[in-house]
Amino acid sequence: MSLIIDCHGHYTTAPKQLEDWRNQQVAGIKDPAKMPKVADLKISDDELRESIANNQLRLMKERGNDMTLFSPRASFMAHHIGDFNVSSTWAAICNELCYRVSKLFPDNFVPVAMLPQSPGVDPKTCIPEMEKCIEEYGAVGINLNPDPSGGHWNSPPLTDRHWYPIYEKMVEYDVPAMIHVSTSCNACFHTTGAHYINADTTAFMQLIQGDLFKDFPQLRFIIPHGGGAVPYHWGRYRGLAQEMKKPLLDTHVMNNVYFDTCVYHQPGIDLLNKVIPVKNVLFASEMIGAVRGIDPQTGNYYDDTKRYIDASTQLSAEDKQAIFEGNTRRVYPRLDARLKSQGK
């Protein structure tokens, strides 16, 4: 009995109290009298259940997706807001909500943690939240923001030692990171139309330039949104690596880097699967996310990416199984252990 596992879902439909609390917190940065307490946020299990059952879970059932790796809403991470304490409180709240969802729907949702990153703050400050989420909440992976400034890109590249504390902890726990930015506060970059995709492309190119996986052979990154521009420009990236006298991408990065399938049309998915080895592709939809509508060309949801994989004529049944389940279990060993303990 095979599973369909979506490795990329965010809690975009949390009850409105969450957003209200965050707005209060933001107001509290300027006026400490307005700063809310964590205990001021009250969301009942019924409210959580309803927010999921009517949204993600409903669509998962309609589409035949069994399980989603579920992390806090990416655009709401907004690491650029406030200082480390603000990010820390916010991350704790958001991670706990995803954990509660995973307890309410243990067959369908597995938590992935956001980190309390803050611009200019040492990433090692994120370790306690990461440990808590993995050890206490059962998180099977993390989301790592390569640009906590929100579009100003003033952190070092991902290959810099700046990030090593996170990587050491990832290796220790054997969890992968999805490289995922948050909202853009740069007017040039639309959040989901430019900043997200640019970040994916940027991250992959940083990995080509560096030699990070020599230092961390076990480190694993998922580049979301189908790898940004990378598969479309696969010849460019192979050629640039060649100019730089790097090894072939197969060995230089593709033992450690995976692309998800958040590409919202058939020709894009077909290209992805034409140029990227099956072993490096993980099923995902980022549903309910940036593109919620129905494609008039197909009559189906743009982000119903399972249809594109199902319709692929170049993938074998085994390939599809690897993309839907096997690869994700391999890249997220803690997910695999959890599923095995459930007899799956």
Add this chain to the structure above:
Amino acid sequence: MSLIIDCHGHYTTAPKQLEDWRNQQVAGIKDPAKMPKVADLKISDDELRESIANNQLRLMKERGNDMTLFSPRASFMAHHIGDFNVSSTWAAICNELCYRVSKLFPDNFVPVAMLPQSPGVDPKTCIPEMEKCIEEYGAVGINLNPDPSGGHWNSPPLTDRHWYPIYEKMVEYDVPAMIHVSTSCNACFHTTGAHYINADTTAFMQLIQGDLFKDFPQLRFIIPHGGGAVPYHWGRYRGLAQEMKKPLLDTHVMNNVYFDTCVYHQPGIDLLNKVIPVKNVLFASEMIGAVRGIDPQTGNYYDDTKRYIDASTQLSAEDKQAIFEGNTRRVYPRLDARLKSQGK
């Protein structure tokens, strides 16, 4: 007799004196005593001829490309260096060299102008150089840098009135602009592997967000490097436009936006031609540019993009003719007029 016109070439092989002069100019920013005079740069016609005949022209002949729209080296524009006067002197020198190349090889090279942009400086300061290049040098288009800061993205989006003086002049002269950034001075962004591609994606998304072509129905932009990530994520962009209640992309932007074919592998070119209408695709290679090597998978140059178009099984002979010649003549009317005057 049909032509193969490459709409995207830069003078990347200029004699070394040019780079030496630029280095002197950069030194002169800090120490005015070192600032060179324009007259200090001496490059003979023979040197120009040699730099072209042994490089671009040799490869053009090998590949069967007849003509290149030729602009100053994009990564050397470096608009972030110095002030407007520095950029202005540098642009004038670079544009004149491309003009001289076009006089030496009138059948093969047609100039496209770089602009003397400078961060924070009103773009209307670029008009005199633009006028000179079009009227005196016969430039048929311009390169417009949406981020003269070189990776900090602190200019307004392309849809902002900030840029309108350039657009008004473009419409007056009926010339298109290629949206092309220069070198990245942000360590996160590799110049040709991230910054170029991100800029293409960013520019297209800005055009979706705005309504620029309502104000300028005749304005035409070429988004280079195959449109960045856009064709690969065509479903995402159609879906985002839909979420924003914009018209269909066909009418909202695709009467004014064109993608070149600087995509360095067959599957990428095939995707481009699958999702983007033939009328919006212009042949280009950006040769000799970022990716100069030979693809071990094919034994051919990565950037020999003519081969990918030739090998396309989805394009008819008429389609290929449109991509190689017809579309470019339509988008660059001054090129068309020039060719007609030569009986082509």
